[in-house]
Every structure is written in C-alpha cells, then in structure tokens.
Amino acid sequence: MSQHTQPVRVSLLALPQTTPAAVYGLYEVLSAVGSIWDRLTGQQTNARRIVPEIVARQKQTFTCAIGTSIEPHATLAEAAGCDVVIVTDLALPLDCDVAAGWGEEMAWVRERLAAGATVCSVCTGSIFLAEAGLLDGKDAASHWIAADIFRDRYPLVKFRPERIVCDMDPEGRLITTGGASSWENLALHLIARHCGKEEAGRIAKVFLLGDRSDGQLPFSTMAKPRRHEDAAIGSCQVWIADNYAAANPVTRMVAESGLPERTFKRRFKAATGYTPVDYVQSLRIEEAKQMLEATAEATDAIAETVGYEDPAFFRRLFRRHTGITPAQYRQRFRLTRP
Structure with missing residues (x-):
C-alpha cells in the first residue's frame, strides 16, 4: 500500500x-x-x-x-x-x-x-x-x-x-x-x-x-436503503437513482413498475419505509446537499439541477429536511473552506 x-x-x-x-x-x-x-x-x-x-x-x-x-x-x-x-x-x-x-x-x-x-x-x-x-x-x-x-x-x-x-x-x-x-x-x-x-x-x-444550535437535522442524511424482496419496487429505486431530477418522477415510477398506482404506492412504502414522494424529495435534497458542500453553484441553479423549477419551493423543502437554509448549510459544511 x-x-x-x-x-x-x-x-x-x-x-x-x-x-x-x-x-x-x-x-x-x-x-x-x-x-x-x-x-x-x-x-x-x-x-x-x-x-x-x-x-x-x-x-x-x-x-x-x-x-x-x-x-x-x-x-x-x-x-x-x-x-x-x-x-x-x-x-x-x-x-x-x-x-x-x-x-x-x-x-x-x-x-x-x-x-x-x-x-x-x-x-x-x-x-x-x-x-x-x-x-x-x-x-x-x-x-x-x-x-x-x-x-x-x-x-x-x-x-x-x-x-x-x-x-x-x-x-x-x-x-x-x-x-x-x-x-x-x-x-x-x-x-x-x-x-x-x-x-x-x-x-x-x-x-x-x-455547531449543534440548530438541532440534529443539519447533520442528518438519507439512511441506508432497506433490504427487501420486491423486485418491481427495487427496479424503480434503480431507475429513480439515475433520474431523480426528471419531471413527474412518481408517475414515471408507477409506469416503470407496471403496477396500479394505489398498489405501487402501498408496496413502495412497505418496501422502503418512504412514500414515493418523500423518497424522491429525499434523494433530491441529498444531491443538493452534496452540491452545496462541494461546489460554488448558485442555490437557484442547484434547485433546477435536482428537479425544482421554483427556487422558493426548493428552499422551503430544504429547510424542512435540514432545519436550515441552503446558504446556512453551505456555510457549515462546505468542503472548499481553508
């Protein structure tokens, strides 16, 4: 070595x-x-x-x-x-x-x-x-x-x-x-x-x-995916990992699964612990966090990259997931600081 x-x-x-x-x-x-x-x-x-x-x-x-x-x-x-x-x-x-x-x-x-x-x-x-x-x-x-x-x-x-x-x-x-x-x-x-x-x-x-003054959420990340035997849902997880920024992602996962929508949502929650919408949002926020840490890209551009055309909605969602704003997150965790 x-x-x-x-x-x-x-x-x-x-x-x-x-x-x-x-x-x-x-x-x-x-x-x-x-x-x-x-x-x-x-x-x-x-x-x-x-x-x-x-x-x-x-x-x-x-x-x-x-x-x-x-x-x-x-x-x-x-x-x-x-x-x-x-x-x-x-x-x-x-x-x-x-x-x-x-x-x-x-x-x-x-x-x-x-x-x-x-x-x-x-x-x-x-x-x-x-x-x-x-x-x-x-x-x-x-x-x-x-x-x-x-x-x-x-x-x-x-x-x-x-x-x-x-x-x-x-x-x-x-x-x-x-x-x-x-x-x-x-x-x-x-x-x-x-x-x-x-x-x-x-x-x-x-x-x-x-700094822990804002609680635990700023430090949290998406947990390791559950192991499950639902092949249809597993296929959708593979697809969304590469296409999380796509428009109408839940609708497209339903089509990918070949299941009726209600059946898909029920099986997705049972297999992953997330609703389909929460799963997509969590993936998008995790990608946004990595971009905030590692790049100087503007927040609005990051929002669009991960799938949100409305920057204000992205900021509200980001704060709900992390407890702080994108700017505060970048200040705390950026990798480019001296």
Whole structure:
C-alpha cells in the first residue's frame, strides 16, 4: 500500500492525570473513520482508515484523575511507529509541580516528534508539551484557565487563549487546542488532513460534531436503503437513482413498475419505509446537499439541477429536511473552506 492508503496510526497518550472523555471520545470517533458512513448509508467512500490506540508507560489498567479506569492498549515502546501522538486534557491543580513523574513520557514524545510524527494536545495537555520544551517560541492554545500557568512557567510560549485549534507550527507537526471539548475540533482537523475534507464532513454528520444550535437535522442524511424482496419496487429505486431530477418522477415510477398506482404506492412504502414522494424529495435534497458542500453553484441553479423549477419551493423543502437554509448549510459544511 502507498503512504496515503495505509491506515494512520494514532497514539492517545494516557497519564495518571488524564481525564477519560477526550481519550475515549477520540478513540471512538477516529476508529469510525473510513467505515461508519459506508455502514450507515450504504455509500462506499474508500476513505483512508485511522487506527487509534491508548498508550501508557505500562499496559496495566489504572484509575485516572477522576476515578474512571483507563485500559491502555500498548506500552510506549510498542507504539514507537505511530504517525500522530495526542496528549489529551489533564486534571492538574493550578499550583502543583505539573511535571512530576512525566520524564519517560516526555522523552517518548520528543522521540516521536523527531521521527516525523505529528504531536497534538487537547486542552491542558498543552502544559505537558510546554513542560517538554516543545512549544518554546510557538503559538499554543489551551484552556483559558491555564493563562497564568503559561505566563509564569512558560514565558517563551506564545499563549493563544482565543484559539480553538492552533496549528501554527511552520512544519505543521505541533497542534494544540482549547478547552476540554476541543477534542472534537482536533478530530475533524486530523481527519481532514489525513483522510480528506469529505470524510471529515461525513464524520461530523454521524457524530454531530460542530455547531449543534440548530438541532440534529443539519447533520442528518438519507439512511441506508432497506433490504427487501420486491423486485418491481427495487427496479424503480434503480431507475429513480439515475433520474431523480426528471419531471413527474412518481408517475414515471408507477409506469416503470407496471403496477396500479394505489398498489405501487402501498408496496413502495412497505418496501422502503418512504412514500414515493418523500423518497424522491429525499434523494433530491441529498444531491443538493452534496452540491452545496462541494461546489460554488448558485442555490437557484442547484434547485433546477435536482428537479425544482421554483427556487422558493426548493428552499422551503430544504429547510424542512435540514432545519436550515441552503446558504446556512453551505456555510457549515462546505468542503472548499481553508
């Protein structure tokens, strides 16, 4: 396999002060890259996979800072060939000797960086990187509460409390993020970098990552088609997949099926879970969403392309399906953003 098709190996470094949310959240989300969209929607993406593992000095399960068990998958030595290292958020008293007992882990992270790995932190995990001397002279994010620690202990670090993701290292191999939930932003950042912006968008939709103020509908997509044994309806589904923009699509599917109209509608709903009209509208909206994500085409032109001559009706239908306008959807999910 080429370098760009081999799985990305991500080591989630677990320390005694590690909190579990980011570790296990990152593990679940990154493990789903390249597989979950295919499984849920039936669409084959062929996205590059990511293989995360929790690493620690020893493999024994330990109790973390808030009393939850963390079970490492590998020791530091066993994870020597990783592509990405992530130090997640740490529960640290603000007046403690933060580096106590980190010597072996800091040496390992320095070695991984020197070997070409990308090194990242979530929230107060950046204190670990600063203590290791990796952030001197560089911009770095962390939780805003850590401002005094950086000012007093790490004056050479350019602390950026306003940033959520701080990827300002000239070589792009040191990435720090803001508060504890910023692991979500880091996950999408890494997925986009290694597996493509399209896959990052798909993962955001599956896990509802990003702005959730408008509810779940903006993230939703048409579910994987049901399996059924109705050959006449299956034939119509194949036809409409290629002809969803055609005029009078339901009438034409009825003709394609050779069934009486009432019988067709009853069997179509039984087989697919959709009424014929809802099925066509869902197909059209899904195509419109993909065009909004991937092109700069005007909304009115997209409406016509997917089968709607009335742009106002298209906008109302789009909002009913997604909860937001086409313009808002494009702003949130466009693939061409920097």
